[in-house]
Ligand SMILES: [Fe+2]
């Protein structure tokens with residue numbers, strides 16, 4: 422008689438829930454130990470046995486075992502599982518595990534009764550490695566087509582919806598970025614030609630960005646690695662809006678505040694429409710006069726914002742941060758102020774986003790830009806002087822020690838680009854997409870790897886960073902590799 426048939430109706434649900442919990446713990450153990458040990462290891466074999474035991478209980482009783490994951494909750498046989506407090510971390514871990522692999526559910530059928538330990542371990546290994554592929558679920562299902570895995574099925578319409586959802590947010594990301602650029606250009610051109618420019622479109626852009634921020638922050642962050650030499654001021658402004666939004670979200674700003682903050686980011690350099698092009702694009706150092714001209718742009722931004730066609734209330738909310746964005750935390754920057762004054766919260770956020778993006782971008786007078794991790798190093802040296810130390814800490818924690826889009830050289834000889842950090846990624850050992858030399862020069866996207874991954878046999882890291890560069894040194898547009 423199986424464990425399940427022994428259950429009485431009373432407390433049946435609770436016992437089933439406990440068995441569900443047992444299953445998830447067994448799955449966690451076997452996936453975790455499989456990352457560390459080879460198939461003949463006694464600990465791993467024990468874990469596999471325990472896993473087979475828990476699944477068999479269900480399959481013998483119900484004929485199958487189905488597991489679904491929805492919004493971080495697990496359902497077995499369509500019943501929501503309740504977990505004991507001490508196991509919450511395992512639940513979180515497993516929910517992230519499935520999310521990374523785009524798995525929404527699977528089902529063990531009757532053939533599971535004939536399964537061998539080797540087959541289960543092979544399945545677990547494939548499950549673990551599927552994370553490296555860009556389309557983990559598609560990769561996994563293709564490999565499981567082999568007859569040896571007829572005992573497991575992935576729930577197909579969830580597969581499609583997961584993939585579709587992923588594609589949809591990438592599409593939204595690309596669309597919002599190009600829409601943002603086009604709208605900003607339109608506003609600037611209208612200003613130059615002295616026709617009335619409204620904010621309706623750029624307000625919509627910010628709404629799209631705020632939406633994307635709650636759906637997929639990593640994707641939005643990835644978008645901020647777009648670099649355009651010719652359209653520098655526009656791409657820079659969109660990137661500043663994105664980085665500010667992500668920082669704003671990290672400190673818990675409301676949706677409404679985020680919308681205003683994003684708008685500030687988009688218009689912070691609007692005053693540059695009045696700066697002569699020769700100065701904006703001058704190769705080499707600016708003269709003292711030219712620098713004075715350049716320093717006028719924050720005040721000019723205020724003037725241009727005032728002229729925009731928009732509700733007064735809204736304009737009042739977005740005036741100050743553009744004025745303050747070069748003022749520095751200790752108000753020693755420009756426009757100069759007589760007495761030390763406090764820079765507003767939005768002003769301090771925009772200052773960080775602005776500096777980080779500006780120094781990560783290649784410019785005419787500085788053809789080789791700093792690698793993003795070195796920019797963070799420079800910023801840390803100026804913490805408390807140029808930058809709000811607490812906000813800077815949050816920012817660095819958000820982008821990681823190696824920010825997304827950093828080009829890295831590995832001790833394996835490979836080049837890679839750092840992917841945006843997700844909630845659970847390792848800040849010092851990020852996930853990267855490897856670059857493969859293309860036939861006609863340039864680079865193609867290679868596999869995605871996790872630098873936190875260790876060699877099962879030696880226990881040491883498989884890949885280590887030996888050097889970092891700005892992708893522009895290799896003529897690489899990071900967003901193309903991160904977003905596509
Ligand atoms: Fe500026």
Ligand SMILES: [Fe+2]
Pocket residue numbers: 657661689690775779
């Ligand atoms: Fe700027």
